[in-house]
Amino acid sequence: MGGTTVLDALFFIFNKTMRLQAVTAKNLHVNFEGCKALVVGGTSGIGEAIATRLAQARFNVVVAGRNIDRGNSVVEKLHSKHPKGAHSFLPLDAQYVSDIHGLSNEFKHLDRLVCTQGISTIQARTETREGLDQKMALHYYSRIALAQEFLPLLRQSTSGPRVLSVFSAGVHSPYHKYKEDPDLKNHYSLSNAANATGFYNDLMLDALSEEPENQNVAFAHTAPGFVSTNWGTEMPWYVRTLFVRPLQFYGKTAHDCAEFMSDFLLQDKTPIPNFALLDQFGEPVEPTTMHTPEAKAFIRNHTLEVLAKIHQGQRV
Template sequence: MPACRALADDLLKSEAPLDYLVLTQGMATLQGYTPTPPEKGGLDEKLTLHYYSRALLMDALGPLLQKSSDGRCLSVLSGGIHSAYAGYVEDPDLSKGYSLTNAANLAGFYNDIAADALSSAYPGVSFAHASPGFVATSWGTEMPAVVKALVRLLQNLGRSKEDAAEYMFRSLYHDDFKGGGFYIVNQYGENTGTLTSLHKEAKDTVWSHTKEILAKF
C-alpha cells in the first residue's frame, strides 16, 4: 500500500492527464488470512492485491483521469461472476472469518462498489470491473506443486492471454464505455451490468470502510 501511494504521488506531481489506468495485480494461493507487516498496512496479502491497492490507485489517480478527454479505468478480476460478501458489516476486512470463498467474493463485490462510488466521485471517468474468463497464463505459481500441475493441464483449455487482452481492451476504447459511469464487463468485453443483490444496500458501508483504510496511507 505505501508503494502504491508513492506511485500515485509521483504521477500526481506531473499533473499530466492520465488516459488509462489498468489494474491486474493479484495472487492465487490456498493460504489463510495472512496480514502484511504493519508498515505495509497490516491487511491480508490477497485482499491488498485484489482490492485495497486497486482502490487506492483508482481514487488517488482519479483527478488525473478526469484531466483526460476520455479517462478510463479497468480493474480485471471477477466482474459479474462473483457472489455478494454478506459479512461486509461485521467483518469488513475478513480478519475474523477468512476463507478462500469469502476472500474471492469480497474482492469482487468490493471492486464493483469501488467502480460505482468512484464514477460518482469523478464524473466523466469510466470505471470498469471485468472478468477475463479462463485464460492460459502463469496464474497459480504460488500454489502447491500438485495443484499447480493440475492448473497447468487445465489451462490448455483456456483462451490465450493475447485473445483475452483483446477483449479486455475493448472497455478502454469502445464508445460503449465512453463518457463516464461504471461498468461490469464480461470475458468478451461487453457491459453486462450484472450486480449482486446486496450492491445497493452495501455500497455506502463498504465505501466508507474503504475510505477509512485508504486514509491511513
Template sequence: MSIKALVVGGTSGIGYGLACRVAAEAPSSSVIISGRNKPPNIPHPNMQFLRLDASSMREIKKYTDSFKASHADQKLDFLIMTQGVISLDGRTETTEGIDRNMALYYYGKQLLIRELLPVLKEDAKVIIVLNAKAGHPDKLNWNDLDLKKTFSLMGAASHCFTMTDGMIQQFAHQQQQAGNARRHFIHVYPGFVSTNISSSLPWYLRGPSTVLMRTVGVSPDTCAAYLLKGASEATAAAEKKVKFWNNIDQKGHEVAGKAVWTEDQRKKVEDHTWNIIDQALKVTARRA
C-alpha cells in the same frame, strides 16, 4: 490514435497482454507497466517499467505522489489494474495490518484510483480485472468487511469481487456529482487465460493448473483484444444511458443482472475502504 496508459500488474499475464496490445496499436502511444519485477522482455519502445509493490499502501502512496509530479501534463487515457496472486495460505497480514491477498486484489486498487484521479483524462477508462460476474452486496459480511474475525479464502475472494462492484459504482456516482461524468469505471471478468500465475501455487498443483489453463484458456493477447474492445463498446453504450460504470465478461459483453447498489451500501463500503487504507498509511508512517 495516441494513447497513454498505466497498467499495474502489467509485468506478466493478462496485464502484460493488455499493455502490449495498447502499445502495439499505435507507436505514438505511451504505456507504463508496473509491478514488483521488470519483465525480461519489453517488446515495444513505447513501453517503460516503473517498479511498484502493489501490496503496500505506503508504497502505492509514494508511487502515486511521484507519478503525479512527473506526469501532470501527460494525463492518462487508461488506468488498468490486474495485480494479484494465487495463494492457498490463510489470512497473512502485511506490516500494515491488511491481508496480503485483499491488499493486492482490492485495497491497493482503490488507493491507486483515488490518488491518480487528478491525472486521468476527462474521458479516461479505469479498468479493474478481477471477477465482474460474482459480486453481490448480499454476499458481504457487513460487520467484518476486512474479514479480520471471519477470514476464509472464499470469503476474501467474494469480498474483493463484491466491494469492487460497490466502489466502481461509488466512483462513477461521485464523478457525476462533481460534474465530470465521462470517466468510466469498469470491472472485468477475464475468464480462463493461459498465464504463469499457477507458479505461485504449491508444487503439486502447478502441473494440473498449467494443463487446465493451456487446455481451456485463451492467450493473454486474445484476452486483451476482447477486453479492450468490450470496454470501448460498453462505455459507449452506457454513456447513452447516463451510466458510468460497467461489468463486462471474458468476451467483452456486459454482465446482465448486476445489482445497482443503494447509496447507503456504497457509502458503507467506501467508508470502510478509506478507513482501512488510511489507517495502514498511518501505521506504516509511525513504524518508518
C-alpha cells in the same frame, strides 16, 4: 450428457471466435497517439497482454510491477509494437498501499488506468506490514488507492478517460458479512476473500463513478475468464500439476483475452452510465443481489477510512 457437453464446448468456441473477430475488426485501426496508459501488474500474463494491445493502439504505456527485468523486457516488447512510444517501467509492489501515495507526481497526464495485479495462493490470511490481508490488498485496496491517486489526472483527460479493474465481475458472489467483518479478520477463507474483493470492486467503482467530479471518467470491473498464462505459480507444485496446468489447455490465450478486455479501453467517449460490469467478452453483466445503495455507501466509507489510516502510517 457427453454429447451435450461436446456441443456446448463447440458452441462456446464458435461464439468466442465470432466475438473475437468482431471486436478485433472494430478496434483494428484505433489510434490514441499521445495518450498515456498505466498498466499495474503489466509485467506478465493478462496485464502484459493488455499493455501490448494498448501500445498497438499507439498509447504511451507505463508498466508497473515488482520485477525490474521482466518490466524492462515488456517495455522492449511495447517498443516493437509502437516504436515511437514513450514506454517505461515503474517499480511498484502493489501489496503495499502506502507505496502508491505520491506516484502521480511522476506523471504529467494520464488517460487510462488498468489494474491487473493479483496473487493466486491457497495460504490462510496473511497480513502485510500495513495490516491488510495480502489478497485483499492486491485484489482490492491497492486498486482503489491507485484510482484515488490518479483520478485528478484522469479528470483532465479529453480522450474519454477510463479506469479498468480486471478481476471477477459477474463471477463472484456477494460477501454477506461486509458490515460485520469487512476485512475478513474473523471470517477468512479463500472463497470469502475472492467474493469480498470482487464484491467490493463492484461497489467502490460504482461509488466512484457517481461522484460529481468523476462524471467524465468511465469505470469498469471485468472478468477475464480462464486464460492460458503463468497464473498459479504461487500455488504448491501438486496443485499446479494436477489442476492448474490441465485446465489451461482449455483457456483462451492472453492475446485474445486482451483484445476483449481492451475494448472498454479503446473508446474515446465517456459512456452513460459511466460504470459497467463486464464479462470475459467485454459484454455487460448484472451486479449481485446485494449491490445496493446501502452496501455501496458502507464499503465506500470503510475503504476511504482504511486508505486514510495507511497514508497516515497506521496499521489497520
